Amino acid sequence: MEQTPKASAMPLRIALILLPTPQFDLSTVEPSVLANYQTLQPELIPLLKADAPADMMSITISDDSDTNNFESQLNAATEAINNGYMVKLATATHGLLMLPALKAAQMRIHPHAQLAAMQQVSQVDVNEQPFQPGSHALNQALDQALNQAKRNLSDVSLNESFEALNSKQQFTAVYSLIQRLASRTHVRKAVELGPKQAKSHYWFSEFHQNRVAAINFINGPQTTSYVLTQGSGLLAPKSMLNSQRLMFVLQGNNQQQIAASITLLKQQLDSVQITGSDELYLEQQKVLLGIMQDNLIDAAKLIESDNSSAYHAVIQASSVSAAKQELAALNDALPSLFAEQADSSLTSKGLIQYKTPAGSYLTLTPLGNSNDHSQAGLAFVYPGVGTVYADMLNELHQYFPALYAKLEREGDLKSMLQAEHIYHLDAKHAANMSLGDLAIAGVGSSYLLTQLLTDEFNVKPNFALGYSMGEASMWASLGVWQNPHALISKTQTDPLFTSAISGKLTAVRQAWQLDDADAEIQWNSFVVRSDAAPIEALLEDYPHAYLAIIQGDTCVIAGCETQCKALLAALGKRGIAANRVTAMHTQPAMQEHQNVMDFYLQPLKADLPREIGFISAADLQQSQEFSVSHCALNSQVVAKSIADTFCQTLDFTGLVHYAQEQGAKLFVEIGADRQNCTLIDKIAKHDGANEPQRQPCCTVPMNAKGSQDITSVIKAIGQLISHQVPLSLQPFIDGLKREQASCQLKLANDTTAAASNEHHILREEV
Template sequence: AISCARSITGEGAGFSQVLGLLRTVIALQQRYIPGINNWQTPKKEQLPYDINSWKASSFYFPTESRTRYPNADGSKHSAAYSCLTQDSYCHLVLSEYALTNPDEDIRLNGFLASSELHLVLVNGEDEAELQQKLLQLASLLPVNKGHDDLKLMANQQYQQYLTTSTKKYSIALLAESNEELTKEIQLAQQGVKNVFVNLSQAELGKTTSSTSTQWKTPKGSYFSAEPAATSAENSNNVCFMYPGIGATYVGLGRDLFQLFPEIYSDVANLADDIGSSLKDTLLNPRSISRVDFKALKQRDLDLRGNLADIAEAGVGFACVFSKIFTKVFKLNADFATGYSMGEVSMYAALGCWQQPGLMSARLANSATFNERLCGDLLTLREHWHLPLAKSNTEMTKAPIWETYTIKATLAQVEAVCIGETRVYCTIINTPDSVLLAGFPADCLRVIKKLGVRAMALNMANAIHSPPAKAEYDDMVALYTMAVNARINTKLYSSSCYLPVPQLSKAIAHSIAKCLCDRVDFPRLVKTLYNNGARVFIEMGPGRSLCSWVDKTLAHENKQSEHKQQHNHQEVTQVKDGSNKTSVSVPVNAKGVSDELTYFRAIAKLVSHGVKLDLNSLFYGSIVMTRKVLQASDR
């Protein structure tokens, strides 16, 4: 990678060169490759060789900063810094310093604690106390004008929160300046008032949606008058949800290790070559020119066509997202589940397998996921008696599988699929939204009969269909691995809609059955909810699962209200002491910075009463004292 310090420091003669050297040292120590601000493409007249020679070389210009993963051979990383002296160039070659024990080599940086974005917490037992504290907070703002003052205020509020964390309600405010915090407080004062009015209406027996007892702003400030988390000492009623493979995108997780350096060693130890497992070169394209929007979109589409690659990347990033919560925020799940191939991610991320890294080689060499259910789709061709791809005829070049998302119920789809042998409902996402897959022309015929719109997902893999059952035994062999000691999290599978025993064969058969059978996600959500899950955190890219959880539970609430009204029963609050409120929380959003997304997620979780360790948001620095350095050397 070739970067340029002056894209950050500007032209400042010797001062810029010193800053450039410091930037190189920090990047090497913090394990990231610095990007070049506003880079587009090199000018042809400035290149010593023709541009095609550059494209064919191993050199590239990073347009965004990205994580530098360990070398597969275990060697140390080096960085060369070049600067212009009075009449020549000076070159410095630096090598990283690493501790003997990699597990102790945690290179904290205080990134979140030094962020311009701040989390300001306010808690209280009732509306009156909350409003009083908001007024007190607002009264302090005119005195404090700088960023350091805002940081100090956020820290003071956090200290108060720690000493009064048992209070019933918490407001989480997000702001980057005093002016912005003033605006958020003003919005909170009115928003909290409205929320408690709606809560009073609900307590009087007047139906109200769960969103009317929540308040949020575009910035991400949040308050809920009905916290979803339980007050039990060792439980938050939290469920980790692992999305399927289709959510992976170019640029996924680019900043996560810089935001959360605590997890670097743990993730690196998951595989011999973690960069390869996380598909670094696929998700972070190497190029001498900035990749344009059209090219990025095509790369995203190409990712979906390689089931083995995105399956491996999905598993790897599931481990990353999970480690952030379990190691940094000290939050463990009471429940967990996976959507489609997300079930594989669940077992790997929660430490069920002793050596999840073994899956890399297995997936790379798997005929099932490289050519039978993906790629050439040999299993389908055999099942449907189609020419094999190697025959290279017009029939073999035409697509034989496509997946469409449509608005319809399972009953509606089954009614029009009578007699269709090459069309399958592979996944039910919500009560009125499903995935239809199979031979493209046959699928389009069914869609036309239904009279609905359809969107092709460009995913040519035939899992969750009857033909996939031919690969069942191979899947069992692929996912049979030695397991660790039993964990406390209850692992729910769409193979049986029950917790899966944490035994090697049970897990392998559960995954194989899940990938062969249709996924009924609403049934999975309702099962988890009925067994106590209330806080659903999506451990992966996007917020599709969160959206489907919300729609499924909203549909259930409407069904329940309809039954009560039909039976002439009064709609009242539940009196058995159980909490019926639920919340879904995404932790990654394409096009939104990871930093902002996590602050928003934390704001939501805190207001819903989830117990988290938030120290990394308030304390930390890249500067280490001599005492700390000496201790690390020992």
């Protein structure tokens, strides 16, 4: 490539769009194919519907042994674009459309990326190894490319180098980079990962900063550097459901109708021909996807109508064979389920439900009450500090790209999720986060999952409550605070979190009347299987040990490690050490009550969510007229409720019971992992044995450590469907439409290729 002086190098400004198929051709698009293109890539619609098809030149990237061929082809493409053409670069498997960025903007086409620079440098010093990182040729080529792109090296968030690739391999590397830019996915190097670590995660950027990537190809004495920037277009969401992840909804008003629905679905699945290895050919995948889509469309119509059936069963499976097994198991379970419901000897039948590890679910005691909103009992439960974990939520962005883009526009998503800690290559890094960072990441994960449920699936809670600092997550996530992002930097720097109730524990030192000359406090907390009363009876003998949390069949004691261990010995119990320093929910925290109030005194939105019953643990300590549930919300009420909860013993058992008395029945945990669900299940089990008069309740986790993120979401939605919670199935249906369109295009391309081979036609592109 002929060198251009730095002063005259101008950015290329070429829009790059990944094509659904390498056969994409504006001049020969048939109506059926056109519809599939529009389904898969709506950003191409302005181009596909243009009155006059634009002039498009096609260039095939071959396996030519000449490693410089790719660059010459790009030069030819650039020249053609300057002459008014669009250019399609393609291999047998991938296609890329290139056009001027200005033209793309005029046509309202959102590109996946932009090519901003392309520079080549020949090795000057033949004694220098050109392929070594930091070599003169590589540095010079990258410097010139950055200069042409009007970018600095500090702007580059990804810089990749490859040695001795042929033209097709170079194109594939560039194509992969565009994919990552368009899906906002950071792919980790396999050699750096442990066996349980995520292979990729969201590609975070600094607030309001576009992603910039450089890619360098080193071939013998020549180095070529390219600079790409993110485009305004996003890759279409990955479908949550596909031929390896199935979901069906069966409805009926009695056992016979549900059994009939099972029989009908089994007959439909029998029409899908599978191989011995349970794999499906494209044609059979298309049939299966059609059955699933039709099923969910019918279910959505019934769910949204007033004629919804009394019971909704959800079948989930990983294959057609597994789905048939799930159907058979459910059919076998129906008699006992309905017999339990009909047993008049049971004064309180409790929750009647059927569930499998695969996610299939049926309840005969639906607690969402979509037919009677006045009795609806859906409660969002927000977990406290310490539930976040390494690589959490790492794959959700690929299924909900628009949601992530929205969150990124609204605030600093990288800081909100504490990405530098959560997605650190050392998996142990997340476990050693400070209290403030844990709090931020906890609120961030809850905020994201709240928006996922409310925005994507249109799920609206009737109640909301939080475990400990989960109350802050509740106010931040449900449209109460005007600007919850403002608390991120405060949480990292305010003495409340850095030293008062964590770190040096200045609030505890003040309460214990210690001065600077006294030794550091050895603080710890322990989970112990015990009721609260025996612990409370011993506290007077151990003034520096505190009952911090009451939660089902366990309690948490915290304070001076020596006194906590002595209390446990006197109790005759063993405790599990948390090894985390926090004085929340202990008497010394009252030293910070006013500071906590000041910290959380945030402006509220003008239009507050009036339909949600907010429930605070602070309500347990005051009369009903002053409870959050019965007060008009204002900044003082919210801040005081958090401070009261923060500084006193947390009675989570009492909080759950209080929520049930308000009408909460179906508890959906909105945050990382499922610790609150486990606690509420234990509380419900204890209540079922000792307080049969209590209304039944059910828990639904949105996330579970060790499980695939999207699988957890699908299972949660399945339970909500069976509990008749009003929601939208459209995200599933839209994904299946894209899956079908992709199948149809692959089938069409296979047919075209077969016909070409049959007639021995060689199709070469110029």
